[in-house]
Amino acid sequence: xxxxxxxxxxxxxxxxxxxxxxxxxxxxxxxxxxxxxxxxxxxxxxxxxxxxxxxxxxxxxxxxxxxxxxxxxxxxxxxxxxxxxxxxxxxxxxxxxxxxxxxxxxxxxxxxxxxxxxxxxxxxxxxxxxxxxxxxxxxxxxxxxxxxxxxxxxxxxxxxxxxxxxxxx
Amino acid sequence: xxxxxxxxxxxxxxxxxxxxxxxxxxxxxxxxxxxxxxxxxxxxxxxxxxxxxxxxxxxxxxxxxxxxxxxxxxxxxxxxxxxxxxxxxxxxxxxxxxxxxxxxxxxxxxxxxxxxxxxxxxxxxxxxxxxxxxxxxxxxxxxxxxxxxxxxxxxxxxxxxxxxxxxxxxxxxxxxxxxxxxxxxxxxxxxxxxxxxxxxxxxxxxxxxxxxxxxxxxxxxxxxxxxxxxxxxxxxxxxxxxxxxxxxxxxxxxxxxxxxxxxxxxxxxxxxxxxxxxxxxxxxxxxxxxxxxxxxxxxxxxxxxxxxxxxxxxxxxxxxxxxxxxxxxxxxxxxxxxxxxxxxxxxxxxxxxxxxxxxxxxxxxxxxxxxxxxxxxxxxxxxxxxxxxxxxxxxxxxxxxxxxxxxxxxxxxxxxxxxxxxxxxxxxxxxxxxxxxxxxxxxxxxxxxxxxxxxxxxxxxxxxxxxxxxxxxxxxxxxxxxxxxxxxxxxxxxxxxxxxxxxxxxxxxxxxxxxxxxxxxxxxxxxxxxxxxxxxxxxxxxxxxxxxxxxxxxxxxxxxxxxxxxxxxxxxxxxxxxxxxxxxxxxxxxxxxxxxxxxxxxxxxxxxxxxxxxxxxxxxxxxxxxxxxxxxxxxxxxxxxxxxxxxxxxxxxxxxxxxxxxxxxxxxxxxxxxxxxxxxxxxxxxxxxxxxxxxxxxxxxxxxxxxxxxxxxxxxxxxxxxxxxxxxxxxxx
Numbered sequence: 090x091x092x093x094x095x096x097x098x099x100x101x102x103x104x105x106x107x108x109x110x111x112x113x114x115x116x117x118x119x120x121x122x123x124x125x126x127x128x129x130x131x132x133x134x135x136x137x138x139x140x141x142x143x144x145x146x147x148x149x150x151x152x153x154x155x156x157x158x159x160x161x162x163x164x165x166x167x168x169x170x171x172x173x174x175x176x177x178x179x180x181x182x183x184x185x186x187x188x189x190x191x192x193x194x195x196x197x198x199x200x201x202x203x204x205x206x207x208x209x210x211x212x213x214x215x216x217x218x219x220x221x222x223x224x225x226x227x228x229x230x231x232x233x234x235x236x237x238x239x240x241x242x243x244x245x246x247x248x249x250x251x252x253x254x255x256x257x258x
Numbered sequence: 259x260x261x262x263x264x265x266x267x268x269x270x271x272x273x274x275x276x277x278x279x280x281x282x283x284x285x286x287x288x289x290x291x292x293x294x295x296x297x298x299x300x301x302x303x304x305x306x307x308x309x310x311x312x313x314x315x316x317x318x319x320x321x322x323x324x325x326x327x328x329x330x331x332x333x334x335x336x337x338x339x340x341x342x343x344x345x346x347x348x349x350x351x352x353x354x355x356x357x358x359x360x361x362x363x364x365x366x367x368x369x370x371x372x373x374x375x376x377x378x379x380x381x382x383x384x385x386x387x388x389x390x391x392x393x394x395x396x397x398x399x400x401x402x403x404x405x406x407x408x409x410x411x412x413x414x415x416x417x418x419x420x421x422x423x424x425x426x427x428x429x430x431x432x433x434x435x436x437x438x439x440x441x442x443x444x445x446x447x448x449x450x451x452x453x454x455x456x457x458x459x460x461x462x463x464x465x466x467x468x469x470x471x472x473x474x475x476x477x478x479x480x481x482x483x484x485x486x487x488x489x490x491x492x493x494x495x496x497x498x499x500x501x502x503x504x505x506x507x508x509x510x511x512x513x514x515x516x517x518x519x520x521x522x523x524x525x526x527x528x529x530x531x532x533x534x535x536x537x538x539x540x541x542x543x544x545x546x547x548x549x550x551x552x553x554x555x556x557x558x559x560x561x562x563x564x565x566x567x568x569x570x571x572x573x574x575x576x577x578x579x580x581x582x583x584x585x586x587x588x589x590x591x592x593x594x595x596x597x598x599x600x601x602x603x604x605x606x607x608x609x610x611x612x613x614x615x616x617x618x619x620x621x622x623x624x625x626x627x628x629x630x631x632x633x634x635x636x637x638x639x640x641x642x643x644x645x646x647x648x649x650x651x652x653x654x655x656x657x658x659x660x661x662x663x664x665x666x667x668x669x670x671x672x673x674x675x676x677x678x679x680x681x682x683x684x685x686x687x688x689x690x691x692x693x694x695x696x697x698x699x700x701x702x703x704x705x706x707x708x709x710x711x712x713x714x715x716x717x718x719x720x721x722x723x724x725x726x727x728x729x730x731x732x733x734x735x736x737x738x739x740x741x742x743x744x745x746x747x748x749x750x751x752x753x754x755x756x757x758x759x760x761x762x763x764x765x766x767x768x769x770x771x772x773x774x775x776x777x778x779x780x781x782x783x784x785x786x787x788x789x790x791x792x793x794x795x796x797x798x799x800x801x802x803x804x805x806x807x808x809x810x811x812x813x814x815x816x817x818x819x820x821x822x823x824x825x826x827x828x829x830x831x832x833x834x835x836x837x838x839x840x841x842x843x844x845x846x847x848x849x850x851x852x853x854x855x856x857x858x859x860x861x862x863x864x865x866x867x868x869x870x871x872x873x874x875x876x877x878x879x880x881x882x883x884x885x886x887x888x889x890x891x892x893x894x895x896x897x898x899x900x901x902x903x904x905x906x907x908x909x910x911x912x913x914x915x916x917x918x919x920x921x922x923x924x925x926x927x928x929x930x931x932x933x934x935x936x937x938x939x940x941x942x943x944x945x946x947x948x949x950x951x952x953x954x955x956x957x958x959x960x961x962x963x964x965x966x967x968x969x970x971x972x973x974x975x976x977x978x979x980x981x982x983x984x985x986x987x988x989x990x991x
Contacts, residue, residue, distance in 0.1 A: 110940045111969040111977075113514050114606040116597055127606070177606070236598055 117233045118179050123161070124190055124226055125179035126214075126237035128169065132244030139197045140168045141211060141241065143178050145226065146189040151254040156204065160187075169241075187226040187234075190214040192241045205257070209246035214239045281346035283354055284319040287312050287332055290357035298378070299334035299358070300723065300755050311723045311755070325350070332356045333758050339809070371438065371466040371486040373716065373727070374475050374688055375676045383727050383751025383764040384472070385805055385819045385860060387411065389465040391490075396909065396916060398948060398959035398986040400503060400526065400547070402462060403454035406485060408905050408920055409467050410817070410862040410877030415898060416973040417454060421469050422821055423856050423881045424482020427898040427973055431775050432829055432848075434482040434797075436472065440489055440580065442629040442647045445479050447668030447696035448703055450773030452485075453625045453651065455584050458543050458562050460501045460528050460988075463490045469860070470821060471768025471801035474749030477692065477712050477733045481768040481799055481825075489580070492532035492541035492566060498991040499530040501545075505984025507552045508967050510610050514603050517610045522550035524984070526560075540567040551591065552980045554611045555619065558588030574635040583626040590619040590657060593975035607938070609969065609977040619657035626650045642675040662781065664700030666774075674714075684720025688729070689713075698774045702781040706774045709736045716749070724754040727764075735771050735796065745769045745796055759808035762819075769798045772829055776848040786833075788846045795850050799825035805860075815864040823856040828885075830897070831931070852888035854896055856881065875907040883928075895928040898972075914953050920946040930974060942970040942978065957988040 117125035124145055144159035144166070160182040169192070170176050191214075196207040214237050216224040226234045250257035287299040295316025302309045303320050310318045320330070325348040331341040337358035344352060372382040379386060387409040394405045403414050413420045415427045424434040437444045437452045445452060465487055472480035507522035526547030533540060543564040551557050562584040569577040595608040599615070602608050612619075629647040636642065647670045655662040674690025690713070697707040716729025730748040751764030772794035781788045805819030827850040834847050858881040866873050881903070883896035902925040909918035926941040945966050950959035960983075967981040 110943075111609055111938055111971065113512050114938070115604050116602075116606050117604070235604070 114177075116177075116235045121179050121181060121233050122184065122231055123179060123181040123228060124187070124234045124237050125177070126235065126239070127175055128178055128192065128212075128238070129175045129240045130171065130173070131240055131242040134171045134243055135194075135196075137197050138171065139195045139199060141171060141195065142166045142168065142193050143180050144191060144193055145180060145182050145187040146191070147185060147187055149188045149223065149252070150249070151252065153204070153249075153253070156208075156249050157201075182228060184228050184230045184232075187228065189223045190226050190237055190239075191223075192239070194243070194246055205248050205250050208249055210249065210252070211243060211246045212239050212241040280321070281323045281325055281328075281348065281350035281352070282319065282321045283323060283328070283330060283344065283346070283352050284317070285354040285356065286316045287318065287334070287356045287358060288316055289337075290359045293357075296334055296337070296358060298381075298755075299332055299337075299356075300757075301356075302331050302333075302757070303328050309723065330354060332358060333755070333809075334358055339758060369466050370441065370488070371484055372468050372472075373718070374441075374674060374690070375686070380755075380760045380807060381725055381753055383725075383749075383753055383762050384766075384803060385411070385469040385762075385817070385821075387467040387469065387862070389467070391463050394459065394462060394464075395957070395988070396918065396948065396950065396959070397920070397946075398503075398950070398961040398984065399459060400524075400984070401454055402457060402459050402465075402487065405459060405462065406465055406467065408877075408907070408922065409465075410905070411469055411860040411879045411903075412467060413879075413900070413903055413924070416976055416978075417452075419452060419485065420899070421467065421483035421485075422823075422858065422860060422879065423883055423896070423899040424823075426830070426896060428831060431779075432770070432773050433479060434770055436476050436479040436484045438476075438484060438486040439582070439627060440578075440629070441486060441631070442627070442645060443476070443479075443668070443670055443694070444627055444649055445668070446651045446666055446773075447649060447708075448651070448664055448666035448698035448700065448773065449775040450479060450770075453584070453623075455560060455562070455586060456625055456627055457487060457489065457582055457584075458528050458545055458564055460499065460545075461489050461530065461543050461564055463488045469819075470764070470803050471747070471749070471766040471799055471823075473733075473745075473747035473768040474729050474731050474766050475688075475714055475716060477714075477731060477747070478710060478735075478745075478769060478771040478796070481770040481797065482823075489564075489566060490541075492534045492539040492568065494534045494536065494539065496991075497530075497532045497541075498989075499528075500989045501528045501986065502526070502988075503547070503984055503986045505961075505982055507550065508964075508981035508983075510980075511967055511969070514605060515608065515610050517554045517608075522552055524549035524982070528562075532566075534568075537571065538567075538569050541565070551589070552610075552982070553591045553594075553977055555589045555617065556591045558586060561585045576633045577630065578633075579628075579630045581626070581628045584624070586621075586623045588621055588623075590616070590621045590655070591976075592616045592619060592657070594977060596975070607975075609971070616657060619655070621653060621655050623653045624651070639678050639680075640675060642673065644671075644673045646671050662700070662702045664698060664703055666696065666698040666700075668694060668696040670694045684718075684725075686718045687715070688717075689715040696774065703775050703778050704780070706738055706778050708771065708774055709739075710734065710771065724752055727751045727753075733769070733771075737777070737792075743796075745771075745798070757808075758810060759806050762805045762807075763803065765800065765802045767798060767800050769796045770829075771796045772848070776829055779848070783846060786844060786846050788831075789834075791847050791849060794829060794848060795827050797825065797827045797829050797850065799823050799828075813866045817860075817862045819860045821856075821858060821860060825854040825856065827851070828854050851885055853886040854884065855886065856883045856896070856899075858882055871912050872908065872910050874909075875905075877903075877905040877907075879903040897929045897931040898927050900924045900927055915949075915951050917949045919948070922946075927972075937974050938971070940970045942972065943968050944970075955990045957986075957990075959986045959988075960984075961986065 150156045192211040194209040194211040199207040214224045216222040228234045287296045297314045299312040301318045308320045312318045328344050333339045340356045367379045399405045407414045419435045431449050468484040472484045504525040528545030530543040546561040549558050564582045566580045595611040595613050597606045599613040600611045627649045631645040633643045649668040652665045672692040677687040692712045694710045712733040714731035718727045728750045733745045734742040736742050747767045749766030754761045778790045802822040807817040832849045861878045863876040883899045887893045904923045906921040922944045924942045926939045947962040947965045962983050964981045970978050
């Protein structure tokens with residue numbers, strides 16, 4: 090009886106000793122070359138949601154052709170978790186200048202042919218000096234552009250053609 | 259018909275015969291040491307289930323016992339049970355006296371808070387937790403809140419006390435627990451909060467924690483419970499006491515969190531001197547302390563003075579006065595730094611550092627309590643008590659971009675009488691009246707006042723072995739001299755001894771008037787404007803409890819209670835969106851939520867297993883809370899309430915040496931509010947270790963709090979205390 094009680098006590102203390110409470114949380118994963126930050130979610134996630142991704146454009150996409158010239162590659166895209174109020178994100182992209190870091194909402198049934206009706210811009214990184222404009226992000230050589238934080242608002246999503254030249258009606 | 263008559267006559271004949279053959283046992287129950295008779299002891303004969311309760315003279319009588327072998331058992335709280343086996347002949351009348359031995363594990367304490375009069379703990383209709391001076395000394399705690407933090411069902415959240423989940427966390431505003439100092443209300447006049455540093459912890463004789471709604475006797479703020487700090491009374495002759503504490507605070511366990519290149523320290527010194535004769539007694543305590551704090555910008559200094567005095571012109575009359583003043587000057591660490599707002603070293607948050615904008619924040623907080631109480635025992639049937647008190651609190655905040663200040667006063671008077679209509683009888687009636695005038699002058703609360711006048715009465719009646727209590731209080735409230743609004747708070751309860759256990763059940767209504775701060779606060783919190791709401795209504799709650807306490811086999815004592823609270827109009831900070839010139843602006847405002855429900859189980863076990871040198875305890879609270887749906891808000895858990903709260907304790911004492919430990923485990927909050935979405939939530943697990951040696955007035959104690967340096971936060975963006983190692987030396991003359 091005493092041995093069992095002692096064993097239970099040892100197990101309990103070990104559980105405590107091994108469980109560490111608060112831990113450092115780096116803004117960006119160690120070794121990342123790319124862009125990272127915090128996303129804050131607003132509005133209700135539509136039932137028709139297939140996924141939401143964060144992508145970056147070297148040049149602002151003003152045409153359907155340039156819409157697919159994003160980073161990272163399709164194989165490296167990671168779905169964002171949508172079951173919380175906010176989430177950290179990190180996308181591996183090469184060193185360089187990016188004119189648009191944007192969250193893309195993808196509707197169920199997406200194909201390249203119906204991109205205008207099944208893709209939406211759900212939020213993008215904004216210029217700290219002028220929040221109405223996209224913010225330019227520079228990824229340093231072998232480094233990260235950290236704290237590229239922005240809001241994803243599921244109640245304020247826009248089709249890609251809004252940004253084309255000329256924009257859709 | 260003839261058969262029925264025959265059956266009836268046979269039955270009557272057999273009853274008569276049984277009565278003629280029945281035996282009787284009577285006698286007296288006394289304390290084995292003092293030989294004093296013991297009232298309220300339960301005497302049971304196993305045969306036939308006969309039970310009797312001893313009267314004030316310790317006398318009992320069990321009649322109608324069947325002839326043969328009978329086991330007579332005696333139970334009384336605070337004493338080890340006793341039994342005797344008798345062989346009774348038909349018609350016997352035997353005298354059997356019992357001498358009960360006081361049980362070291364549980365001597366029935368006398369409490370004064372639950373009924374506003376002296377009562378044995380097992381005669382109280384609600385749950386009461388006690389923290390004795392032995393426990394306070396053994397834990398070598400530095401502050402009063404640390405002393406009550408480990409009590410069953412109690413949880414402190416950044417200094418804000420929760421009894422069975424009553425308060426949650428409201429940034430120091432609106433405590434739903436009433437603090438008493440020797441029976442004198444001591445909640446702040448403006449914010450309604452509790453200043454735990456009002457008294458030197460070394461001068462606390464014991465703490466009584468009454469759980470559940472106590473407004474039937476105490477009025478506002480006693481919605482979730484009452485905490486009564488009972489101070490030490492000066493004794494006859496010269497006495498002195500010196501308490502010195504020194505210790506260190508752990509540095510952050512990760513290099514990326516380091517914020518200073520030295521180990522933080524804290525130290526304190528308290529000195530007490532008292533002198534007394536049979537007629538007059540007085541004592542004074544003075545002391546202070548310093549702490550470097552465990553976070554960036556967390557230094558604090560504390561100074562305190564406490565004076566107590568008593569004049570006893572006769573055996574029946576006593577005048578007690580006390581005055582306490584404490585001053586804290588502390589840097590305000592406020593909220594920890596989110597990434598980007600300080601030298602975050604690539605981290606999303608820095609729990610030991612503060613936002614750059616808070617650099618230089620500083621608070622001075624002064625508080626004083628002065629009270630005088632006159633007690634007189636007019637006769638065995640009547641005693642009365644009158645008191646007057648003044649609580650003054652003042653604070654000055656210096657922080658970016660501007661500072662705040664506030665000065666509040668709370669004046670109180672009370673008169674009450676306790677009537678026992680028949681000497682030795684079972685009825686006790688308590689009646690009284692109370693008045694409170696509170697005012698505040700502040701830049702964030704403005705100039706306002708709140709008055710309350712009340713009358714109350716409660717009667718306890720003995721019904722066989724049970725005790726029933728019924729009472730009510732009516733409070734009249736007025737804000738800024740406006741019209742009076744009335745709140746009625748009834749309470750009823752019953753205590754029934756059964757075997758080795760005492761069962762209790764109670765139902766009562768509690769309320770809390772909105773504090774002046776909640777009504778009128780106008781400030782900014784983290785960039786969000788906080789707007790006043792003068793139309794706040796008092797929050798009310800019905801509390802129900804079914805509990806039992808039992809002493810088993812002399813080494814195990816249990817206390818368990820199921821509790822249920824239905825709360826209405828609870829006041830909580832809410833984020834409201836207001837349209838300001840076409841722009842949607844988020845603001846914080848205190849609002850009455852429609853309804854909330856809290857229920858759960860409160861369990862405490864005390865045991866001395868294996869050896870009398872070892873004492874162990876377990877306290878567990880299971881809590882379920884729900885804010886009921888209203889407006890657009892769906893049903894959801896109340897914020898800052900844990901579902902599970904477990905505290906384990908053990909102490910081993912041997913010839914003046916004692917070693918012990920406390921373990922507190924809490925599940926993570928089901929819901930938090932006013933916290934940034936990136937705020938981490940972990941389940942607190944805190945281990946405290948202690949060791950001590952005591953001999954001939956000298957005591958040395960080593961205390962390691964949060965020994966595993968488990969880092970966690972309870973309040974948003976606020977790191978809970980890290981590991982601290984301290985040594986306390988106490989000399990008593």
